[in-house]
Amino acid sequence: MVNLLYTELLKLKRAKMLLVSLIGASAAPLMVFIGFLDLKVKKPDSAVHYEEVFYNTNLYVLLLIGTLLYGVITAYIFNREHEEDTLKNLLTIPVSRTGLIVSKLVLLFFWIMLLTIAAWALTLALGLIGQFEGLSAGVLLTSFKQFIIGGSLLFLLSTPTMFITFLFRNYVPTIIFTAAITMGNVALANREYKALNPWSAVQVIANYEPVPQYPLYYSYIAILLVAAAGFLATVIYFRRLDIQ
Amino acid sequence: METIIRTSGLTKIYGTQKAVDNLAMHVKQGQIYGFLGQNGAGKTTTIRMLLGLIKPTDGQIEIFGENLLARQKEILRRVGSIVEFSGFYMNLTASENLLVNARLMGVHKRRAIDEALEIVGLQHETKKRVGKYSLGMKQRLGIARAILHHPELLILDEPTNGLDPIGIKEIRKLIRSLAEERKITILISTHILSEIEQLADVIGIVHQGRLLEELEMEDLGKRNRKYVEFHVSNDNKAAMLLEQYFHTYDYEVQGEGIIRVYSHIGQQSGINKLFVESGIEVSGIAMSENKLEDYFVQLIGGGTIG
Structure with a gap:
């Protein structure tokens, strides 16, 4: 597994996707920063608090940009071997098919964490520039925890995207799928069903905002079920797949 | 002479179409075995089954006297292969691409990558990204990758696909030298008769998924005097x-x-x-x-x- 992980990292050398994804991850902090700057311009007396800025940034990441961006990264990691026709080489080395999936998932986890931390750090840095108020160790720790929990749960939910990538071996269905999920997140953002939809349930858990109708464990179950189903479907499908 | 590859009743069915039909192949140690057939005859499907990329519908595959399905991992570690066009990570250099294989195959010898590149004549192109390589260079790099771990058996599916005549000649020379100097058993598939004629010791002719005949080039030579x-x-x-x-x-x-x-x-x-x-x-x-x-x-x- 160490060798598989090493090679997965090596494959990213000079890959522009890493930089592109970092630019993508900076969208949420920048959008929120611009929004609050605008507020400060319009209402100079109102204070902008770090807690609020972190919350809003994480909300954008979890419901909008993260779903799309992490979906594209998932497609990139898993579709690349098909696209560059390197899969047959790896499998004749031979590399275990399940081992290959797991190593790519580990890489995906670190990648998502990197983007999550980058978004958090940028939010902090922009806040310093904008002289936002209320910066404390407590705020930093809480927000960091919320970002990491959210990123980790979104990582778990990458397995259905991974399955779609394997199934269609193309970026387009994956992008359509993640776009549909994002739309679902927006549609359910203010409804109680957000606790049941795995992708919007991420925000419910990360920010600890349970809805009265559905206990929090419903959200956990929804996420774990979808994550497990996606993983199992991918492993079963890939293990049976003839490499043409 | 020990039989390195033996298939019996090997069959692959897609829907109602038999891509490979009851194929019995015998490749002996030290031979260059030419697997000859028209495009779509079933060569690539057979080779992919030999490499565990495609699961047979029926039949047995024995490589080095062992059942492939039962001991695929151990067997494939002793095999090098090229399946049609060689795929590479285009953002990596030749050495980095080989490093991926070396790490996964447990090749720890420092010079192994340089040696493989020297054999195929790519030792001066190690800094260039593979995305900038010509097709001929990529095919040579494919061979370097296939021989990196000193395999006992090389399985090459149409290794000269898309190459110009000079490129074909170079690859042919390389394959011949690998067989003679390293004593590697080689299975090479092609649809080009003239290519195999100059290279193979034995020819297996496949047509519509069936192996019609296996014959020694020497016998063929007698028939063709x-x-x-x-x-x-x-x-x-x-x-x-x-x-x-x-x-x-x-x-x-x-x-x-x-x-x-x-x-x-x-x-x-x-x-x-x-x-x-x-x-x-x-x-x-x-x-x-x-x-x-x-x-x-x-x-x-x-x-x-x-």
Whole structure:
């Protein structure tokens, strides 16, 4: 597994996707920063608090940009071997098919964490520039925890995207799928069903905002079920797949 | 000689179509085995089954005397392969691409990558990204990758696909040297007859998923010996004259008035002169043409190869 992980990292050398994804991850902090700057311009007396800025940034990441961006990264990691026709080489080395999936998932986890931390750090840095108020160790720790929990749960939910990538071996269905999920997140953002939809349930858990109708464990179950189903479907499908 | 690859009843069915049908292949140690067939004959499907990329619908595959499905991991560690066009990570250099394989195969020798690149003549192109390589360079790099871990068996599926004549010649030379110097058993598939003719020790002819024949090139050579055919009025006398004046017994009387001379190619005018001066009427002289291709065409029941 160490060798598989090493090679997965090596494959990213000079890959522009890493930089592109970092630019993508900076969208949420920048959008929120611009929004609050605008507020400060319009209402100079109102204070902008770090807690609020972190919350809003994480909300954008979890419901909008993260779903799309992490979906594209998932497609990139898993579709690349098909696209560059390197899969047959790896499998004749031979590399275990399940081992290959797991190593790519580990890489995906670190990648998502990197983007999550980058978004958090940028939010902090922009806040310093904008002289936002209320910066404390407590705020930093809480927000960091919320970002990491959210990123980790979104990582778990990458397995259905991974399955779609394997199934269609193309970026387009994956992008359509993640776009549909994002739309679902927006549609359910203010409804109680957000606790049941795995992708919007991420925000419910990360920010600890349970809805009265559905206990929090419903959200956990929804996420774990979808994550497990996606993983199992991918492993079963890939293990049976003839490499043409 | 030990059999390195043995398949029996190997079959692959897609829907209602049999891509490979009851195929029994035998590749012996040290041989270059040419797997010859038209495009779509079932060569690539067979090779992918040999490499565990495709699961057979039916049949057995034994490599190094062991069942492939039961011991795939152990077997494939002793095999190097190229399946059609070699895929690479385009953002990486040749050395980095080989490093991926070296790490996953447990090749720890520091010089292994440089040695493999030297063998295929890419030692001066290590800094260039593979995305900037020509097709010929990529195919050579594919061979370097296949031999990186010193395999005992090389399985090459159409390794000269898309190459120009010089590239084909280079790859052919490389394959020959790997077989001779490293004593690697090689299975090479192609649809180009002339390519395999100059390389293989044994040829397996596949057509519509079925292995029609496996034959040694030596046997094929005998069937394909060049000759000059004379149509004469008296074949007995002609035979006697050949023995008496040209001291050869390397001829065959094919039928009444037809005699094929396998020796003294290029001296047909002298033979003709002798026959005529000895009172034999010669109604026709013909040189043998490339019967090898005819043989394959006849075997597959029409069409062409390559």
